[in-house]
Amino acid sequence: MIIGLGFDLVEIARVERLLANKGERALKRLFSDDEVAYATGRARPAMHLAARLAAKEAVFKALSGSDDARLIGWREAEVVPREGHGPWLRLTGRAEARAAELGVTRILLTLSHTDTTAGAVVVLSGQ
Numbered sequence: 001m002i003i004g005l006g007f008d009l010v011e012i013a014r015v016e017r018l019l020a021n022k023g024e025r026a027l028k029r030l031f032s033d034d035e036v037a038y039a040t041g042r043a044r045p046a047m048h049l050a051a052r053l054a055a056k057e058a059v060f061k062a063l064s065g066s067d068d069a070r071l072i073g074w075r076e077a078e079v080v081p082r083e084g085h086g087p088w089l090r091l092t093g094r095a096e097a098r099a100a101e102l103g104v105t106r107i108l109l110t111l112s113h114t115d116t117t118a119g120a121v122v123v124l125s126g127q
Contacts, residue, residue, distance in 0.1 A: 003102050004124035006061030009117050010050040019046060030056075030074045038081060050118035051111040052079045058122040059089055059107075063098045072098065079109070087111060089122065103127060 018026050027036050031052060039048035056077045063069050076095040079087050089107045091099050099107070103126040110121050 001126055002123060003104055003126045004062030004064075004122075006058035006063075006122040007120070008054040008057035008061065009119045010054045010057070011117055012044075012047050012050045012113070013116065015046040015050040015053065019049075032075055032078045035079060047113050047118060051113050051120060054118050054120035055079050055087075055089065055109055055111060055122065058109075058120045059091070059095065059124075062122045062124045063095060063102070066098065066101075068094055069098050079111070099124065 031039075031049065035049070035052050039045040039052070042048050056074055056079075059077045060069070060072055063072065072094045076091065076093040078090040078092070080090050081087050087109055089109050091107070102124065104124045105127060106125045108121075108123040108125070112119050
């Protein structure tokens with residue numbers, strides 16, 4: 001059964017501006033150390049960071065519906081690469097608690113990007 005669905009798009013140029021203006025401060029606020037390492041190891045880091053921001057926004061939307069859900073922090077949803085598979089989402093803190101409250105047993109994530117835009121879809125499912 002589908003419990004939640006989220007979708008988001010992020011302009012890559014917006015992330016490039018964010019990095020130019022806020023740099024390390026923005027990275028520490030929005031991303032885990034592993035997400036930063038993954039993205040900065042790629043030719044276009046902002047593209048990969050934009051996809052991760054889109055995933056975080058998409059999971060926030062999928063988990064919405066309570067006052068506590070509005071308090072979920074950026075670093076409480078982490079995009080984790082899987083060898084031989086697509087990425088998956090690791091939830092911690094309030095995000096993990098909200099998923100448990102909803103009865104989420106599986107999280108599906110897909111990321112995509114063009115030269116200008118990154119997007120993500122998150123599906124939460126349960127019994």
